[in-house]
Amino acid sequence: MSTLKFTDPEHWKGIERHLGQPGGSGASSDASSSASSGERFAFAYTRTISNAGTGPVLEVVETVLVDELDTTRGVDGWYLSDRALDSIHNHALTTGYGIVEFHNHHHGPPAFSATDEDALAPTVVYCLELLGGTPYGAAVWADGALHAEWWRVNRHGRVERGQFTTVTVLGDQFRVLNARPAAEERLARQLPLLGTRAQAAIATMRVAVVGVGGTGSQLAQGLACLGFRNVLLMDDDLVEISNLNRMVTAGYADVGQPKTAVTRKRMRAIDPLINVATAGAVTVAAEHPELEDVDLIIGCVDNDGPRNRINQIATRTRTPYLDIATGVDETVEPFALGGRVILTAPHGPCLTCLGELDAAEIARWAKPPDQQQLDRLHGYGTGTANPSVVYLNGLAVNAALTELAAWLSGARPPAQWLDVDVIGDLGRPGTQIDPREVAGPNPGCITCAGGHRWRESLHPVLGAR
Numbered sequence: 328m329s330t331l332k333f334t335d336p337e338h339w340k341g342i343e344r345h346l347g348q349p350g351g352s353g354a355s356s357d358a359s360s361s362a363s364s365g366e367r368f369a370f371a372y373t374r375t376i377s378n379a380g381t382g383p384v385l386e387v388v389e390t391v392l393v394d395e396l397d398t399t400r401g402v403d404g405w406y407l408s409d410r411a412l413d414s415i416h417n418h419a420l421t422t423g424y425g426i427v428e429f430h431n432h433h434h435g436p437p438a439f440s441a442t443d444e445d446a447l448a449p450t451v452v453y454c455l456e457l458l459g460g461t462p463y464g465a466a467v468w469a470d471g472a473l474h475a476e477w478w479r480v481n482r483h484g485r486v487e488r489g490q491f492t493t494v495t496v497l498g499d500q501f502r503v504l505n506a507r508p509a510a511e512e513r514l515a516r517q518l519p520l521l522g523t524r525a526q527a528a529i530a531t532m533r534v535a536v537v538g539v540g541g542t543g544s545q546l547a548q549g550l551a552c553l554g555f556r557n558v559l560l561m562d563d564d565l566v567e568i569s570n571l572n573r574m575v576t577a578g579y580a581d582v583g584q585p586k587t588a589v590t591r592k593r594m595r596a597i598d599p600l601i602n603v604a605t606a607g608a609v610t611v612a613a614e615h616p617e618l619e620d621v622d623l624i625i626g627c628v629d630n631d632g633p634r635n636r637i638n639q640i641a642t643r644t645r646t647p648y649l650d651i652a653t654g655v656d657e658t659v660e661p662f663a664l665g666g667r668v669i670l671t672a673p674h675g676p677c678l679t680c681l682g683e684l685d686a687a688e689i690a691r692w693a694k695p696p697d698q699q700q701l702d703r704l705h706g707y708g709t710g711t712a713n714p715s716v717v718y719l720n721g722l723a724v725n726a727a728l729t730e731l732a733a734w735l736s737g738a739r740p741p742a743q744w745l746d747v748d749v750i751g752d753l754g755r756p757g758t759q760i761d762p763r764e765v766a767g768p769n770p771g772c773i774t775c776a777g778g779h780r781w782r783e784s785l786h787p788v789l790g791a792r
Contacts, residue, residue, distance in 0.1 A: 328492040328533055328557075328620040329382025329477055331373070331427065331464060334645050334673035336498025338390045342369045345392040346431040346468045366405040367431050368393040370415050372424035375462060376644050377619040382489050383462040383477055384620050385425060386645050386673075391415060404442035405430075419458055426454055427464030427475070435470030443467070451478045455486065464491070473504040493532055493622055497647060497672055500737035503528035503622070513598070514554050525736040526554060532622040533557040537609055537637055539590045540564065541573035541715050542651055543627035545724040548575055551594040553728070556601050558594065559621060560587040563608040573717040609633040609640075611693045619644050625727070626650040629713070631685045632692020638671070638678040642775045645673040650683075651727050653747070655714040664716075666723040666747040670730060675743070676767060679774040723747050726760050 333339040346367050369392045373385040397411035419426050428450075432440070439447065447465055454463045455478065466475035475491040496502040506527035518526060534555055536543050539562045550558055564586050566577045574586070576593035587605035594603050606617050609628070618624060618640050626637045626648065634650065641648035653666035671677050678684050691699060726745050734741040744763040751757045770777035 328380070329489060330384045330620055330622065331371075331475060331477075331491050331494045332376075332384070332386045332645055332673075333494075333496040334386055336496050338371065338387050339496045339502075339504070341390055341392060342371070342429055343468070345369050346429060365395075365398060365400055367395070368398060368405075368407055369429045371427040371429065371464075372419060372422065373427055373462075373464070375425060377616065378462060378479060379616060380620060382492070382620075383479055384644070385427070385462060385464065385477075387427070388424065391418075404440075404446070406446075416454065416457060419454075419461075423458075423461075425458060425461040425463065427466065429466045429468060432467055432469040435472060437467040437469040437472050437474040439465070439467060439474070439476075451486065455480055466491075466494070472507070475505055492620075495532070495622055499740040501528070501623075501647070501734045503531050506531040511554070517553070521732060521736045525732075528735055529554045530556045533559065533620070534623045534625060535559040535561060535618055535621040536625050536627060537561045537633065538627035538629070539576070539586045540570060540627070540629070541717065542629075542653060542720045542724055544574045544576040544586070544590050544593075545717075545720055546625060546627055546651065546727070547590045547594055548597070549724060549728045551597040551601055553732070554598070556598070558601065559604045559606060559617060560590055561606045561608055561617075562586045573715055573720055575717070609636045611636065615640055618646070621646060623731075624648045627724075630692055631683075631688040634678065635684050635689045638684070639774055641671065642677055647672045648678075649727055649731065650678060651723050653715070653719050653723050655716075655719075657714065661750060664719060664749040666719060668723060668727045668730065668742075668745040668747070670734075670741055670743050674768070674778040676765060676769065676778070677772065677775040680769040680772045680777075681744075681765065719747075719749060722749070722758065722760070 346369060348367065369390060371387040372389040374388050375383060376386055377384040393407060393411055397408040399406055399408065415426065451463050460480045462477050462479040464475060464477045466473055473494055475494050476488060477491060478486055478488050481487040491505060494504040496504060506524070508523040508527040509530065514526060534550060534557065536547050536550070536558060539547055539560050543562070547558065547560060566574065566581045566584050566586055566589055568582055571577060571579065576590040581589045591603040591605060594601050609615060624637060624641050624646055626634055628634050628637070637648060648671045650669045650671070651666070656663040669678065669681065669683065726747060730741040730745065733739050742762040743765040746761050746763055748759045751759055768775060768778035
């Protein structure tokens with residue numbers, strides 16, 4: 328999977344506004360002059376997050392809107408001035424960024440014309456050589472939709488070409504610019520709530536679910552019902568009898584089977600067209616490249632060790648992270664029963680900023696199994712499962728899915744933090760789900776550096792490739 332990420336929505340907003348400006352009726356007939364009714368051009372400078380697997384994963388870090396004075400019409404199409412191209416190429420060379428070009432067509436669906444292809448062939452070869460093999464991209468915008476492709480040099484030294492699986496914009500609304508609307512009778516009742524563009528985004532984007540036990544199984548089932556078609560399930564555990572009070576994708580016949588396989592079977596029963604991949608659980612030392620090319624990570628783990636590792640990966644890969652947690656505290660009277668949902672995104676606070684990670688629990692998780700056993704003998708960590716119940720997991724999961732649906736549909740910005748309280752108090756008894764105000768990123772955060780971690784890699788040293 329390959330992805331182009333606009334982690335700052337203002338970058339795409341500027342390009343969209345520039346490409347979508349209406350053409351005027353007073354365009355000059357001089358073939359060598361700019362015309363307001365002609366094609367418009369913009370460029371994005373990108374950082375390479377990953378360049379393995381089936382395609383590159385790129386983050387947009389700067390944009391340039393090309394002035395009409397630098398656009399001329401030739402015999403067979405529109406062209407940019409040498410001055411504009413030199414400026415763009417030199418900036419990319421100086422900074423180490425990659426380049427993605429954008430231009431508009433007046434009629435859709437968006438696709439490269441024969442003239443575009445003729446111009447791209449030499450441009451791609453030149454830029455790949457100029458930028459030391461950094462992936463190059465190009466896109467066409469028409470009728471409110473985007474077609475985007477990438478080029479890179481493969482390990483055999485040949486130029487490889489493919490389409491970006493997703494082009495995403497993260498802001499008050501999560502947008503997938505290259506998603507294609509598709510009518511489906513099964514989803515007809517929710518289309519009035521979500522809209523066709525959000526439903527297309529749901530079907531196109533790739534989501535990773537880390538942990539498919541009591542919480543993760545409900546989440547996975549909900550994703551299948553909503554129409555998500557590309558899901559990665561990550562877990563190592565087998566189904567046990569004690570899971571059956573809350574693992575909604577499993578029954579007695581599934582005891583002893585991998586949780587991921589059982590959950591995938593249930594998701595395919597809901598939607599035979601769904602693509603569900605599986606992988607092992609998050610570990611201490613692994614890089615987890617399978618999480619580098621997803622559009623959203625949803626954590627359903629019950630320990631701050633893997634939660635911290637997911638938080639680190641989401642920060643490094645500039646990926647939104649929706650973390651769902653539930654818990655029971657029997658040591659207080661009355662006992663506490665509840666959970667919380669937190670959504671983190673690039674440029675915002677991460678779980679470390681928010682103080683939601685227990686350093687001692689993380690340290691114990693990172694130790695070898697024999698050391699963990701020794702810790703338990705000395706009273707550090709019980710090694711026993713905490714109480715868990717299906718309705719609490721369902722409350723937290725459905726609160727999370729509601730925020731995700733609001734984000735994708737654009738109905739409203741999602742809540743960054745929801746507290747789930749099943750007990751309430753004397754003044755306000757009963758189940759409560761309340762948003763909590765979230766402070767900005769912590770500039771001293773050891774994980775995200777105030778939302779700017781990994782920015783030091785945006786200006787690589789030339790010649791270090």
